[in-house]
Amino acid sequence: MEIYQLQVLRTDPSGMPLEWISYQEAAKLYYLELVAYTCGTQLYVLRGGTNAKTGRQSIIEVNSILATYGHHHGSCQVDAHYAPPLSNPALFKRDNHICLYCGMRFYARDLSRDHIRPISLGGTDTWNNVVTACKRCNNHKAGRSPEQAGMQLLAIPFTPTHAEYIYLQGRRILTDQMEFLRAHFPRKSPLHHR
Ligand SMILES: [Zn+2]
Numbered sequence: 001m002e003i004y005q006l007q008v009l010r011t012d013p014s015g016m017p018l019e020w021i022s023y024q025e026a027a028k029l030y031y032l033e034l035v036a037y038t039c040g041t042q043l044y045v046l047r048g049g050t051n052a053k054t055g056r057q058s059i060i061e062v063n064s065i066l067a068t069y070g071h072h073h074g075s076c077q078v079d080a081h082y083a084p085p086l087s088n089p090a091l092f093k094r095d096n097h098i099c100l101y102c103g104m105r106f107y108a109r110d111l112s113r114d115h116i117r118p119i120s121l122g123g124t125d126t127w128n129n130v131v132t133a134c135k136r137c138n139n140h141k142a143g144r145s146p147e148q149a150g151m152q153l154l155a156i157p158f159t160p161t162h163a164e165y166i167y168l169q170g171r172r173i174l175t176d177q178m179e180f181l182r183a184h185f186p187r188k189s190p191l192h193h194r
Contacts, residue, residue: 006043007170009065009177017166017184018068026062032070040064040176064174084165086127088113093168095132096194100154101146102137112138116153117145127159155190164191 007020010029013036021029023044029035041064048058084090091113098105101114114133117123120143131153133141141149160168163184167173173181185191 006064006172006174007177008043008062009040009166009180011065011067011180013067013069015067015180017163017181019166020170021066023062026066027060029066029068029070030060030062034068034070036067036069038063038066039180041174064177065180082162083127083159084162084168086125086130090160090165090168091127091130092132094127094158094160094164094191095155098132098154099134099137100131100157101133101141101151103154104134106134110134114138114141116157118143121145128157131155131157158190160191161186161189164189167191167194 005022008023008026010018010021010026012018023046027046042061043064044062046060046062048060050057088111089108092108092111096105097108097111099111111132112135114131114137115123115125116129116131119125123129137151141151146153161184163181164186167178167181167185170177170181182192
């Protein structure tokens with residue numbers, strides 16, 4: 001019985017990060033011979049069936065980073081207009097669980113998605129118009145813009161690139177995976193300092 005599962009970082013053959021996969025999905029990619037090469041550390045050793053001819057048991061060693069051929073579930077990241085899906089967990093992680101109005105750190109349950117320019121005033125539900133706010137600050141701001149409410153934003157919101165979004169989606173990111181992702185972040189990404 002395992003308590004948690006380590007995630008495998010899947011990349012394309014050029015090393016561009018694509019998505020997180022489970023070790024079962026990784027094993028399938030090995031089986032389908034779609035693994036181009038591996039990096040990082042060994043996470044799992046899987047024992048398969050016994051080969052009828054050789055009498056040997058097949059063994060698959062799953063590493064933390066897999067460069068693969070073939071299709072993936074992630075969206076195409078080469079499109080300049082690419083924006084990853086917006087979700088509260090990813091948004092809160094982008095802002096490091098800090099309310100961008102009062103600057104305090106909170107648990108996710110005490111945070112909310114604030115629309116800088118409220119929807120009622122024509123604001124959109126997009127990465128560049130949303131920030132993490134504690135419920136108190138969000139209630140105080142209500143249906144107003146920061147200027148109208150006399151509140152100042154502590155950081156500028158940004159739309160994550162695909163590599164940044166993969167970081168935001170990660171649950172337990174290993175050091176080697178983090179180094180790999182960081183190498184693909186934009187140079188000025190605030191996520192470098194995490
Ligand atoms: Zn706050």
